[in-house]
Amino acid sequence: MTAFRKTFSSGGHASRSACRQTRQYSAPVDGSIPAAKQKYVPTTGTYPKGFLVSGTHVGVKASNTRFPDLALLTSERPASAAAVFTQNIFQAAPVTISRNILQKRSGEGIRSVIINSGCANAVTGKGGLEDATSMAASLDGLLPDSSSPDRTLVMSTGVIGQRLPIKKILQAVPKAVSNLENTHDSWLTTARSICTTDTFPKLLSMTFTLPSSPTIIYSIAGMTKGAGMIHPNMATLLGILCTDAPIPASTLRPLLTHAVERSFNAISIDGSTSTNDTLAVLANGAAGGQPVTSPASEDGRAMQKLLTDFTQQLSQLVVRDGEGATKFVRVKVINSPSFADTKLIASSIARDPLVKTALYGKDANWGRILCAIGYTQGLSSSKTVVPARTSVSFVPTDGSEPLKLVINGEPEAVDEMRAAQLLAEEDLEILVDLGGGGDGTGKEEASYWFCDFSHEYVTINGDYRT
C-alpha cells in the first residue's frame, strides 16, 4: 500500500472529528479542497510503468477560466483494455464510440484515453458522435504509430444536451500531449481535470505481486469522479484504472465485471443513472511476468480479489464526495436467498429519500429502513423478505456494540441516547439480516455505499447549469 493508504487509515479519524464543525460540502469556487476532504487526497503514489498522463485547461465551460478540464492517459506500449458502460438508453456519444472501438479491436492494442469535463456530449445527435470520433482521432494522430486508427477511448462528463466546443478541444490536444508525464503531480492534475461538482480529485494507487512471479512489483492506479447523478448501472460516471501487469482483454473483462458488481455498481448518491457512465481498465504488461490467461488461474484469482478491493476503495471515494453529503453509510444485507435480490434491497434503502433525510437529521427513524426494504421493486421471489425473519441494526464503525432496532420483525425498545451517539458520527453501517429468507437457509450478502440527502444537495442541483 502507498503512503496515501496510511494517511487514509491512521490520520483520518483525528482530523475528521476536528473538522466536522467547519466542513464545507460544496466545491469552493477558488478550486481549493475543503479541509475535511484533504485526507482523501494522496500526497504520493506508486504508478504503473509505461503510462503517461496529463491534465490541461481548455475551458469547455466558458465560465472555467483556469482549472484543467481535458485529461489524457496513454500507454507507451499497446495495452489490453476492458470497459463497462451505462445501461441508460440515452447513452452519450463517447459511450457509443468507445464501445465500438473496443469491439473493433477485441480490447487489444489500445493506447490511450481522452476525457473532457464540463460537457457530457450526451443527447447531442449525429453531431455529437462526430465530435467524440474526432476527439479520439486527434489523439490517435499524435501517437507514435499515428497511422493505426481506433486506439483511443473517449469519455465526457458534464451537462447533458449541449454540444462540445470541439474546436477548442482539438486545438488543445497537442499541448495536452506535450504535458504527458508519469509523476504524482501529473496523476493528481489528471484526476482533477475529470471532476465536475467534486470537491477533491479521486485518485488511488498501490503495488502488488502475483503468485506466479513473486519478485515482480506490479502497480495499479485508478481515478474516478462524482459527485451527482450517481447510481451506476454497470459502471460509474467515469473511471479509469491502469496496471502494468500483463492481463489480456479476455481475462480483463470478467475480472472487471465481477469487481464492478461489488463496487461501482454498489454505490448511490441520488439514484440517478447517468448517460455517460464508463469505467475502463488498461493493462500494458510493462512490468513483465507471465500473462494472466484466465480468471480461474491462481494469478487470476489473486488479481480478482485485488481488483475488487481496489475498485471498492475507489468507488467509495465517490460516496465520500457525494453532492452535499454529510454522512458515509454502508448498508449490508446478509442471510438472503439471492445475491441479486440482496443488491436490490440494499439499493432500495440507499435510494430512499426519507432514509437519507433522516440520516442527515441524525434521526434513528428505522421504520423508513423497513419501509424501503418492503417496497423493493423487482425481487425474484416473494420469499426473499419475510417480515417475521427480518432484523435491522446500526453497527458503529469504531467496533463498539451494535444497536439492535428490529429483531425478527418485532421492534426493540431503542436506546435513543445511544442512537444519537451513533448518528453523530460521519460513518455508519446499517445491517439488515434477512434470517435466510422464506426457508431460513439463505446465506448470500451484498453491500451498498451511499450518503445522505442534505439542504446542500438541493442547492447544488437547483442551479447546476449556470
Place this chain on the structure above:
Amino acid sequence: MTAFRKTFSSGGHASRSACRQTRQYSAPVDGSIPAAKQKYVPTTGTYPKGFLVSGTHVGVKASNTRFPDLALLTSERPASAAAVFTQNIFQAAPVTISRNILQKRSGEGIRSVIINSGCANAVTGKGGLEDATSMAASLDGLLPDSSSPDRTLVMSTGVIGQRLPIKKILQAVPKAVSNLENTHDSWLTTARSICTTDTFPKLLSMTFTLPSSPTIIYSIAGMTKGAGMIHPNMATLLGILCTDAPIPASTLRPLLTHAVERSFNAISIDGSTSTNDTLAVLANGAAGGQPVTSPASEDGRAMQKLLTDFTQQLSQLVVRDGEGATKFVRVKVINSPSFADTKLIASSIARDPLVKTALYGKDANWGRILCAIGYTQGLSSSKTVVPARTSVSFVPTDGSEPLKLVINGEPEAVDEMRAAQLLAEEDLEILVDLGGGGDGTGKEEASYWFCDFSHEYVTINGDYRT
C-alpha cells in the same frame, strides 16, 4: 359540481399569483392553513346521503394537545365496499385487518371506517394486530346492530415502528360516535383528522347522475391525506371515498382498480411507497335507483369515467401539498407501445431527484428528463424508447405555445427566456412523445403528477419523529 369546484377552477389563478411570494410550504404549528393553500379547501359541499362522519381529538402523538386525530365514517345502512392496499411487504397491521374484513364479507355489509393519525401501527408485530382489531371492534360494538362483527375497516397513518396508545383511542371512540354528523364542517374536520404533515385537509365532493335514472341526483365525496412517503403502489397513503349510488362490491372493485391506476397510482412526492397505503370506497345506495351490476353496463361505464376523474382530482390534492413542494408538475408520456411501460417512464421522471431539484431551481435542465427516461427500470421491451424517435416539450398550463426541447432525439436551441417564464409558474406539464416506439405505431399514453424537491422537504424529513 359543488361550490368548491368553481372556486378551484375560476378563483384559483388570481390568488395563486398574488400569494406566491408569501407562500409557506410547511404546516404552521398553530394548525392554520397557509394563505396559498386555502383555495384548495372547499367552503361548502354536497355529501352523499346516509353517511355520518366525525373528527375527534385523542392525542395519539403526545405533543398533539388539540388537533383532531381520530376519524370515523359510518353508513346508516350496510354498504358495499372495495379497497386497494399497499404492495409494501411490511404492510401495517390495519392493512392486514382491513383486507381480512373485506375478504370475510366479500365487500358487502360494511358499515364504517375508523382512522387515526399520529402513529402508523406499522412494524409493530402481534401487538399491533391486536390493537388494529380492537380499534375496529370498538366501533362495531357501538353501531346499531352491535352483535354483527367485522363491519368496520381500520386505517392508521404516522410514524412507523411505534405502538398505538390504544387505551386512549378506545376511550375516545364513544365520544367520536356521539360527534357523528353529515354537515360540511364535520366532513372538513374528519378530513383534517387524518392529516400528518399536510398543510390543508383534502376533501372533494360532487353530484352526478347515471344514465338509467337521470332524475336521481347522486353524490360522491372523498378525502385523502399526504404529504410524504408518497409513491403509491396500488393505493395511496390513505383515502376514503363514499357515494350514495347503489354499486355492489363486485362492480366497485374493478371500477376502483381502473380509477386508481390512473390517479393515486400515478402520483409521487418522494418515490417512497408507504407501509399503510389504503384507499377504500363505500357505496350505500341510499339515494335509490338501479344497482350498477357491471362495469361494462351503460351505468358502469359512466361511473368508471366519473370515478376516474374524481380520484384524479383527489389524488392531485396530495401532490399540491407535497412536503416542501413549490411546483405541481404533470408528466404526460404519449405514443408509446405499452401502457405499463409508459407509466414506468413517467414514474422514473417523477422520482428523479435531479429533475425535481432542477424544477425547484427553475432550471430548464431537460437533459435530466432524458436521462431519467433512459434509465427507467423494468421496461417490457428495449423497443419502447428509441432515442431517435423521442421528443420532449414543456407545455404551459395557460394554453400558450409549447416549448420544444428535443425533437426526435436532437436537441433544439432552447429559448431560455421563454423557459424561465414557464418555470416561474407553479404549474407545468412535461410532454414526452415516444413517437410510437420501435415500429412507430404505439398510441398508449399515461400521466404522472409530481412535485419538486426543495430545501423545505429536507428540513421536514430530517426531523420528523420529534
